[in-house]
Amino acid sequence: MANIQKLDPCASPLDYYGSELRRLREANNLKQGQLGDIIFCTGSLIGQIETTKKVPTRDFSERVDAALGTDGVFSRLIGLVLRSQLPTWFQPYAEMESCASYISTYQAQLVYGLLQTGDYARALLGVDHPNKVDEMVAARLERQRILAGENPPALWVVLSEAALLQEVGGRDVMRAQLTHLLDFHDNPWVQIQVLPFSVGQHTGMMGSFNLLRFDDDPDLFYVDGYDQGHMTAHPQVIKERSVGYARLQATALSPEDSATLIARVMEERYGDQS
Structure with missing residues (x-):
């Protein structure tokens, strides 16, 4: 039996x-x-x-x-x-992210999770989690469904130029990832700005962070860690980081100029060089 x-x-x-x-x-x-x-x-x-x-x-x-x-x-x-396949410490943030009406993020090195392709995410997650990569990629792509819903959040992304140049998964993966970023150019709810190296020192040099805004709840600040994340609604933190984010937006390239830079990097760095 x-x-x-x-x-x-x-x-x-x-x-x-x-x-x-x-x-x-x-x-x-x-x-x-x-x-x-x-x-x-x-x-x-x-x-x-x-x-x-x-x-x-x-x-x-x-x-x-x-x-x-x-x-x-x-x-x-x-x-x-x-x-439930997301790291336990990350699940509270993912829950709040799915409820936010406005998401602002500064990314110092990588493409934001909501904008990653499956192959890009697989290359990243496979470094530390080779035995769970399928589950973790599926969980990350599931998070992205909020952008395709009936009432998607407004998403504003400021990417360091480093995120375009840090090769993740190889040239083909990066070319597809940058193409994916350009696909959002006409999306009215997604704005992408690139912060070029030429700006020098800036208010985001301490690292990546996210700000979440809700219709009926206090704003939240979130910063990622290696094995845990930190989330707070402390008014002074929200005020300081909101001002800092506004300064990043003002310093970064416009969405149009950012798209031009992304396209140029895609062709010059990851294009066909045969």
Whole structure:
């Protein structure tokens, strides 16, 4: 007799997802392989997701909903599952980020997570988390869904020129990443400015930071750390960092000139040099 792994649906969002997948699959009198055939994957993958050895994707969830007639159950669960794959210390920020009406960020070295391509994110996350890279990339891309929603936040990004020049993942990955940044040029809710090296010293030299603004809650300041983040709504911090951010915006290139610089770096540094 097969050894059926017992599941504790209360252990985590991933455990709950797996237990519901098994319960509803069995309620439809389907074996793992049969469900796999219907949604174009292997029965082994079904089993791995049911036992939390693999993290499902949004595409997988949508196909399961269609196959089992579950009225969007798994499509609704997947956001919670993927968010649970973020580092524990980062999850509170991700939750607040998803509720913000206005996001301002200064990035000293890297492209902001909401604007990263999958390959760029994979190259970054694979350095320290090679065994969890698929799950972490999926979680990062899930965060980006707020930009495509019915009521997206206004996002203002100031990127140090270093973010354009620091090669992440190789030339092809960087070219695709810079192309992705240019794709936002006509998006009315996303503004990207580049802070060139030529400005010299500036108020963001202590490192990257984010400011979140909400319709009905106090503003938040967030700064990332190596193994933890710091978030505060202290009025004096918000005031100082808001002024600092305004100075960065005033010093940086205009969005139009920034797009020109991004395009030039893309061609000169990461273009076809054969």
